[in-house]
């Protein structure tokens with residue numbers, strides 16, 4: 001088992017990629033703390049894990065709220081005696097608005113969930129990891145973190161910001177055995193479309209973005225991202241730090 005007795009916090013573990021990670025990590029021997037704002041999804045996840053003979057700890061909360069985000073790391077330390085890895089996976093989409101049409105509420109929501117939340121969990125995790133022999137952080141970014149043609153201004157800026165957070169964390173704490181990497185996810189079949197408010201979609205910007213979207217070579221499944229995340233949090237990736245690793249079926253190669 002590739003994560004035997006490793007303590008891992010996963011945010012947004014109730015659906016999509018985070019759910020796939022939680023199921024796989026438990027199967028690989030990890031002690032998982034699964035967070036999500038949707039409590040019913042966590043209940044369903046726990047039932048699925050238990051039906052398969054496993055166990056995990058769930059913590060309901062909103063990563064954009066400091067207390068909730070910190071509670072994930074605290075729960076791992078209190079319940080399992082430490083923290084080896086953190087996966088900042090929770091995230092929401094915008095409405096493809098360009099800067100001319102983006103509204104303040106969308107901007108603030110995206111920055112809070114996609115960027116502030118990962119900063120708070122990373123801060124808590126790194127404070128612990130520094131004193132306990134290091135650890136691994138994986139930030140689930142996006143093709144929108146390295147290019148401007150995938151999403152709206154808010155989502156694109158939030159994921160570019162997450163990559164900045166990744167690189168800074170990777171370099172600053174490299175001597176303390178802390179690794180921090182980002183996944184450049186392509187189009188993955190998940191529930192993230194449900195976070196889009198149809199009434200706010202910027203049709204003009206979306207038509208322009210569609211030109212780049214036409215180059216999508218293939219859709220991924222959540223398990224494809226879970227596989228890469230498993231590698232990045234495991235000791236197999238012990239010399240991989242500050243990397244942006246694409247799992248996008250070749251989209252950014254276009």
Ligand SMILES: NC(=O)c1ccc[n+]([C@@H]2O[C@H](COP(=O)([O-])OP(=O)(O)OC[C@H]3O[C@@H](n4cnc5c(N)ncnc54)[C@H](O)[C@@H]3O)[C@@H](O)[C@H]2O)c1
Nearest residue numbers: 012014015016017037062063091142185187188190191192
């Ligand atoms: N699906 C894609 O095509 C795609 C592509 C690139 C990157 N991503 C990124 O992958 C990550 C996972 O997304 P997904 O596609 O699996 O989406 P998803 O909607 O299927 O799952 C995300 C989970 O995060 C939870 N969540 C949302 N806001 C939260 C909050 N404030 N606090 C705690 N939990 C919260 C949701 O309840 C949900 O269960 C996101 O960061 C997303 O931006 C997705």
